């Protein structure tokens with residue numbers, strides 16, 4: 001199994017191109033189930049999760065092709081064509097769904113298009129229990145009958161879905177995606193209240209509109225949908241990854257230096273930019289991306305709660321904690337979205353950090369020095385927090401189980417080493 005070796009201490013200087021957002025690309029690929037036409041997605045990140053979802057969708061009967069390189073092509077990411085002319089199988093099996101939680105989201109579109117779906121209960125990152133009750137509530141409101149049998153959700157709506165008033169008691173990205181994707185083909189009007197307003201949901205909604213869906217309130221917490229009978233193909237470019245952007249911003253904040261995060265969208269990163277600035281890192285919003293700059297001055301401690309968008313994202317919590325391990329004082333970081341999302345703490349301790357957990361809150365006491373050590377990646381975002389700490393730790397940090405990283409970060413070692421970091425993948 002591959003490992004990542006980091007020799008800490010180098011500043012980062014240069015440009016890091018930001019890839020398409022994993023959390024937008026996955027639901028956009030799933031949207032292709034809704035139409036017999038061809039959906040062409042560009043700026044699709046080259047990630048293990050994308051490849052896995054490709055297999056899951058192919059199993060339902062979707063033809064997927066990824067275009068080869070074109071002359072003069074400078075942008076990153078793949079161009080992917082997805083055609084769901086005939087859905088031949090409405091079952092999403094355990095061996096595929098258990099490896100990635102987002103694949104559970106096929107439930108809504110399969111129900112909407114075919115009137116039935118059998119989808120294994122999900123797996124994915126081990127960051128809390130992560131139930132699917134709100135997904136099922138939304139499908140039932142839209143008129144589906146649901147049974148759970150042998151670890152599978154068996155859903156049926158033989159006469160089609162019908163518009164409904166769906167109110168989520170808690171903000172949920174996944175169930176908002178599922179409800180939206182199902183409602184666009186339901187018979188009648190749907191209102192989704194307390195919808196998640198993460199930019200990735202807006203991106204999916206905009207793609208659905210290009211396909212002929214009728215949606216109002218995009219980018220807000222109330223979505224109003226008028227069902228249509230069919231959707232057509234469309235072309236859509238995936239938005240830049242705000243979590244990857246926040247991650248490299250924190251890499252530069254931790255290591256020091258001057259880095260341009262090319263193509264980053266500052267509008268999606270307000271809370272992250274605010275926290276970086278409070279920590280004493282210079283952030284400049286430019287037309288071509290975000291410039292992150294820190295020269296010598298110590299990092300200042302911060303107090304942050306994770307929150308649904310536009311608040312500080314839970315997917316950047318581990319990275320922020322790594323950056324704060326060397327701040328000039330004590331930071332307080334509270335995780336309000338997921339329980340059990342502190343698995344990085346014990347690995348960061350191996351590098352010499354001083355972190356104390358009190359329930360959902362981490363007290364991060366800044367230390368003067370971290371030292372390299374062998375550490376283990378535990379989940380996607382936790383694993384990249386170890387990279388951030390390793391960039392500033394003296395000596396060598398060796399991260400094992402990097403398949404977690406490969407799920408969500410495209411060519412991480414190349415992007416960092418192009419800016420002067422000593423980061424290498426050790427194969428085998």
Ligand code: UD1
Nearest residue numbers: 023102130131132133134135171172173174175315337338
């Ligand atoms: C998505 C993101 C993930 C991010 C998370 C929160 C993707 C592929 N994944 O995950 O990276 O960390 O949003 O921003 O986009 N919940 C329930 N019942 C449900 C559904 C969710 O109780 O039916 C709870 C969850 O356990 C969690 C909270 O709601 O405590 C938010 O989860 P949700 O927003 O649904 O996360 P995901 O969609 O799984």
